[in-house]
Amino acid sequence: MSRQKSSRKIQTVLGTIDAEDTGIALTHEHILCDASFLFTEPEIASQKLLSHARVSIENLEWIKRNQNRCLDNLKLLNEERAIIELDRFKKGGGGTVVDVGNIGLHRNPKGLARISRATDVNIVMGAGYYIGQSHPSELHSKTEDEIVEEIVRDITVGVGGTGIKAGILGEIGCSYPLKETEIKVLGAVALTQQKTGVPVNIHPGHSQAAPIEIIELLNDNGGDINNTVMSHVENRHGNDFDLTSELADLGASSSTIASVTPKIQLCSPIKQFMGSLIGNG
Template sequence: MLCDVQGHIHFLRIKIRKMVSLKGKVQTVLGLIEPSQLGFTMTHEHLTMNYSCCYYPPPSGQEALSDQPIEMKNLFWLKQNPYSHKENLLLCQETDAVREELLRYKAAGGGTIVENTTTGIKRDLKMLKQLSEETGVHVIAGAGFYVDATHSTETRAMSVEQLTEVIVNEVINGADGTNIKCGVIGEIGCSWPLTESENKVLQATAHAQSQLGCPVIIHPGRHSDSPFQIIRIMQEAGADISKTVMSHMDRTIFDEKKLLEFAKLGCYLEYDLFGTEFIFYQMNPEIDMPSDNERILRVRMLIDEGYEDKVVVAHDIHTKNRLKKYGGHGYSHILENIVPKMLVRGISQNKIDKLLIENPKQWLTFK
């Protein structure tokens, strides 16, 4: 009994020592860095993942297109129906193309990618480490669990305490059987309506964050009430909302009054679908996906309303057709195309640096 107690105390001391070492730092797949080293940062991307969990059958009469190779003649169809093409969902097959894109991103001034692939959509930490080593781009990996549809039987059976332990361990010791550590919790997947398993993961995320002082990023359900529900659950569980990003705001809250009401809650507002423009959004047909020009105007509105310290941007690349190899915009789209348009629309370079450098730096630094 005494040996067990002493062993537990020793374990706790090591854990506390590791958590203390994180304070004031940013944790990448290659180790700890100073926040000042981040540079221009995309706060929500994927470099390798499998999104087959979200396959949608194609429109009637177009079934044959699901299995055809990706060719020039079907690129527009693919852009409009990205989740109906089976191969398109396998970003994990495009390591060489992603490596080339990261080099272009770095050449365009990019410094850091927050890689949001969590348990359930084929996180590959060894590959993230390799890509970072080969390109010189800082990569920050995500801990935790994606949406309920990807939760394993084991995950569903875990208590909040057990889920918390898993998440904390992925940050301080390493994930997926490696010693490669995650530097952010998320993207934590939520559906609408929220499921029991997702609710437990949210509570565990809050508990882990309160222990670690780390950044959190959330994937909300596709309903304008979802972000409010998530923040309430996390607040009740002890989360630090000021260190939390709510993703996909561009497809979630459209009403300006409701958006400003949500902004008052204090989390970061992420417009992370730059480059994505659909005629018909398969995952929620009720939504008219905004254009990049509309995203820019919404970001400018938030800045004008005093939220310049709470907005971050990204592309959320997660399918092959978004890569330049397949005629897509790639990871450097914001730096190459959106920033110049923001300047034209009256967003100053100082404000742009807030969105791309200062806000990510504040968010990603451990407290």
């Protein structure tokens, strides 16, 4: 007897696929991105050379402590390298990668499509805006409705003139405290989710209070909390499992809390965090 597929569809950069056809999926990745807006050049003269050097095994330890002071560490622009890495993922049984780069992280629809074709890996592309520091100046004058219209178009028509559609709202960047434009974007994201049913992925600000504050704001604006992913929780809540439990309780049992870090080199106690989650059931 053949397995009957559900009606659930996932939008990839090459078109829609059945949810059952995703295979093993990486749900928060950056295949191609440019976060150079975060770059801060060191004041110490001896470190200036390091800040403009390519990432290598020789400078890796320094980069782990200075991730935003190495320009090369903030960029993933090499399509050929991405193809090599995703080929490994495919050969290992992988099927789908969610690239949560959006406006602010210089998403590259055509590049992602080329990589998907070359590797036969499904790629889901992000929509919306990253953190306020990366927001374009014109966002300040845009209304919430205008932002909704823009994001809905990226999902239903395609980004720019490419015809390549986004399949996830995210990662939606937030600072702490939230900036004015970030609050406006979160409201627009909730409205967009109502119109499209697309899942949301949140990048919370660097505070223990940030994840819960954002979930409450999305909920107040009509967002679907059960279809929302809160990323980087291990960096925000640390070992405070009570906060993580409270975050889950704000939604429903199906709410998703993600423990993921960016592709850039960071020091993060993920093992301890995951151990805490497992240990607490």
